[in-house]
Amino acid sequence: MNKLEFLLGQYGALALVVAACWGWGEALLRLLKIDRDPAMRLGAPLAITLGLGISICVLQGLAIAGQLTAFYVGLLIAVGMLLGAWHVLAHKPLLRWPAWRPGWQEMPRSDRWGLAALAAVLLSTLTAPLPPPTQWDELMYHLPHAQQWAVSGRLTVNEWLRYPWFPYDFDLLYAGALLFGNDVLPHLLHALAGWLTAWLIYRLGVQHLDRLTACVAASLWVLLAADEFIRAYVDMGVALFVLVAGASYQAWRSTDDRRWLLPCAFALGLAVGSKYQALTLLPLFAVGLIWRDRRPTTWLLVVGALLVPCIYWYGRNALLTGDPFNPMGGRIFGFTDWNASDHHWQFEDLRRARGWPAWPLWPALVVPFIPALRRSMAVRRALIMGGYMTLTWAASVPYPRYLLSAYPVLVLLSAASSMYLIRLASTAIPALRQRVVVKVAATLLLIYLTLMATAEIVRYWKRISPTPEARAALLTQRVPGYPLWAHLKTHPVGRIYQLGSEDSLYYAPQPIWGEVFGPWRYSDYASLPPAQLHRKLTQEHFDALAIHSERFPGVASQPEFERYFERVWTEGAVKLYKLKPPVAP
Template sequence: MINKIIYALSHYLALLVFLCACWGVGQTVLRRLAPSAPGPEEKPLWHGIATALGMGAYVCAIQWLAIAGQFRFLPLLLALVFGLCLGALEWRALPARGEPTMAQRWRSANWAERGALLLIAFMILPTLIAPLCPPLAWDEVMYHLPHAKQWALNGRLSVNEWLRYPWFPYNVDLLFSAALLTYDDVMPHLLNALAAWLTAFLVYHAGKRYFGKSLAFIAAVVFMVLMRDEFDLAMVDVSVMLFIFAGCLAFYLWQQQPERLVLLAVSAFLLGVAVGAKYQALQLLPLLAIALLARTRAPRDWLIAIVGLLLPCAFWYVRNYMLTGDPFNPIGGKLFGFTDWNLADYQWQMADLKLHAGAPHWIIWPALLAPFIAKVRRLPGARAAMILAGAGLAVWLLTSRYPRYLMPFYPVLALLAAAVWHWAFVTACSRFARGQGDGLEKKAAVSCVSLLLLVVVPFALTKEYKNWKLVAPTVDAREAVLQRKITGYAMLAYLRDHPMGRTYQFGLEDALYYSPPGTGGDHFGPGRYRDLAGLAPADLAKALRHLGYTSLLIHTVRWPGIETKPGFAQFFTLVHRDGPVSLYQVADTAPAAAQPN
């Protein structure tokens, strides 16, 4: 137990250091360049946006270091120390606190507010433990962390063509790579969780600033329900959501205060970080361009916006265009031509998205009613939120309908859904009150919060216990978790201890992070499964040697029949077997009898 506690505290201390550095960088930019300080009601939003800005600045710095081939521990450490120094200076510059303390707020709150605070606390509790587990999720061990690990090993940015999506924009994955280089592979989970917590902070304070405290509580609860399974992953969707929401908030603040051009620059920069992390973020650019055009036609404003947008993302698209002819490789293949992918890969990807299509969580469905409720429409910022959410939903419905691709719009959908839930609650209470004033509303609020606590507390404690069991503070504990959770881990550990050159695998793509560097095999790109699985043993050995592989891993349950083909033993030598996973050495040359005439 004590080992786990020390392990958790050390990781959270490292995360706190990074958080302070991010806030220091962002706060310096906002305070130095803004013509005036924000009002008391805007300060929390400014601090949240400043932290997101600092994260984006570190992403940009890491990108440039990796491009320059200087992706090393020392430059990263110097960048972190620089941010901490700025944070210390900005902390000293903060005015004396005039707000009530947490204890004072608790004493002055009514029972409904206290219950809401407890509810949010119990929803956050499991998310504090979940990020501490080793990498286990499919996408993170298949390509997010393998790419990050390769850059950390190389000390520079490289195109890892044997992994899935080698040409994607990878801003956030570079941040994960820096975490691997400076600490360990649990830190990417914590960075992902930090993005979720920071977004929740912005959702709550945006709701409080524009909609009121009660609605802000509901929005925070709705958002945490939506994000409940996103804290033990190292994937980019959560960070993209943060940068998009923070960028949209900065843009809305700039629309209200156009003299603060720094907000326009920050908005464009944050959106640029998102566009440099995932292609789906591109869908927002036409909408925001229209909004900018409706607000200003000044060349200076447009120049600021364009430069801010391109600074963190232009490299990825220019690189792709120069090296492959497709700036959106591989998604733009039908328009610009395919390179590593082909049309079948593209169609396979689209079919996979359709296979996983589904409806979002029911808790945000009331957001669809927001445009039809006058009281909700009159809330400050509601019109902008409805336009943003409507555009996002329209694109999502017309394209993938994959729930994860709706995540960038979860914050505004949570705010709109909260407004409708709150309106429905108040309306129902007023109908049943029959002249009793607001007494019924207060009693109903306390009852609802108490009921939610009865549901959430057991769930939170159960989930926390399950997450705690996966925390692995020692090498032996980590090995035990990975043996249970990662397909073929024992074989991959054997292969790491007994290297056999580059390895091709059938059926272990969900464990590539734990395989030796250079291990290939996937459904897409050169060396795709369907091009090799049906080959005769002689042709398979020749193809693997041509692709640079000298050994072969087969998960015989997932890919049966490959090793039972006639003549397989002539071209592949069994080296080791562990359960359903077999390791073979690929023959250097085919026997004379098998040579073509």
């Protein structure tokens, strides 16, 4: 019952956020007087996404002004909910089930199977976001930065953490959640981006392809992005904003209504304000705009909408470090906290992890050779966008997770070609035309997806931690050094330098120094003999040294190490040593 109450409470909090975002986003759509056509309306998922973007901009403004507090965030949610209530009461026809959509009974059997399969796939993500944070990057920098903004109420540059100069639009949502002491809600906010993306993929698939293909595409997205539903990263947020930008661009080209360029540019600005990789999309959209509309007023509107969510990060970096893309532009603009070696090893690390796109995406390559698909203008634009994103990814850093922002377009193309080929095969092979064969195959697939969803629900249900005791037990098991960090929050030992525990810093007392890159890089400390290490740490005013003994086994095992360092905590893999007073020569 505790876990069920926890689940309902967390989803209740998410429902408040969704309702507020829908209120803000619908207000923007009504102000622009777009997305009104019932046959092409993207509706709620588009409104909620734009509402998320508006919330990010408001949170950014509050944090810049030093007013990021629970009161103002609560006010932001309350106003959004009031706007939503007003839309419901004043525009009830918007909420009616559109007459052009067939009911369940009138749908073809294949569409019903597709919807049932999609429901099973979505159900598999139900409990995935609910365990406490345990994933590497969220503990290393996403949540620690958000935590510092929530504690200070302002946008601080936290130089002891990795990537202090990155653009962090989506992470501002996490800071808002942490103001209320809820670090599971960031998981749900990232998962929300994934669910909204699936919803938009389905809507776009129905509009431009057919319902069954839309179900296949949305299911592929959820399955391929399954690991992202358990994390407070930004990748699904970037994918959502990129998809909204592409869908808005398509709506502009099909209606010739330039008001659609505002949500297009705004969503693109949110993507660029959340991850540097999204910058590669700017040339593609710029060429598309130049090709169609070169009016100065159009460009002013587009550039303004693009810059609102992201100009702060790039302007701040340019003013304070001279590199608007710090640290990635260091070779061009000069290095500040990083050096050339850090830059080299960062990209070398990504290259070592490079890989091919997921195999379910490969059928997208067949789309150009299918005349029935190639005749669709929307499909041709999707091909250009998906191809461009894949090529820029392959030419820069072919790290599989960095392609995630292209997945929504690629799964639509892949599903379109796969369904076309399956239907073609069914007409050519008599056995595939038999209803019993199709029914058995569909039933087996649905059973498999249902079993998979059940297994995933149970898997993450076991990790839900509704009580402090359950949470501590799980984190002790899954986060190296958690018991030490929990102890130090109540028994501080002064300024700490750590070696090898960057994947648990969210739970450590802040600030805590020590990183792979930057001015406190491990390589400048770990190789020193005990006497020199002690002298360096003393000169930098450190009081204690925490060492992940499995990742840096040779540091504490050196001769005379205990002459300079006193053991304080030896449980688990992370050990703590206090610096002894300087030893006389």
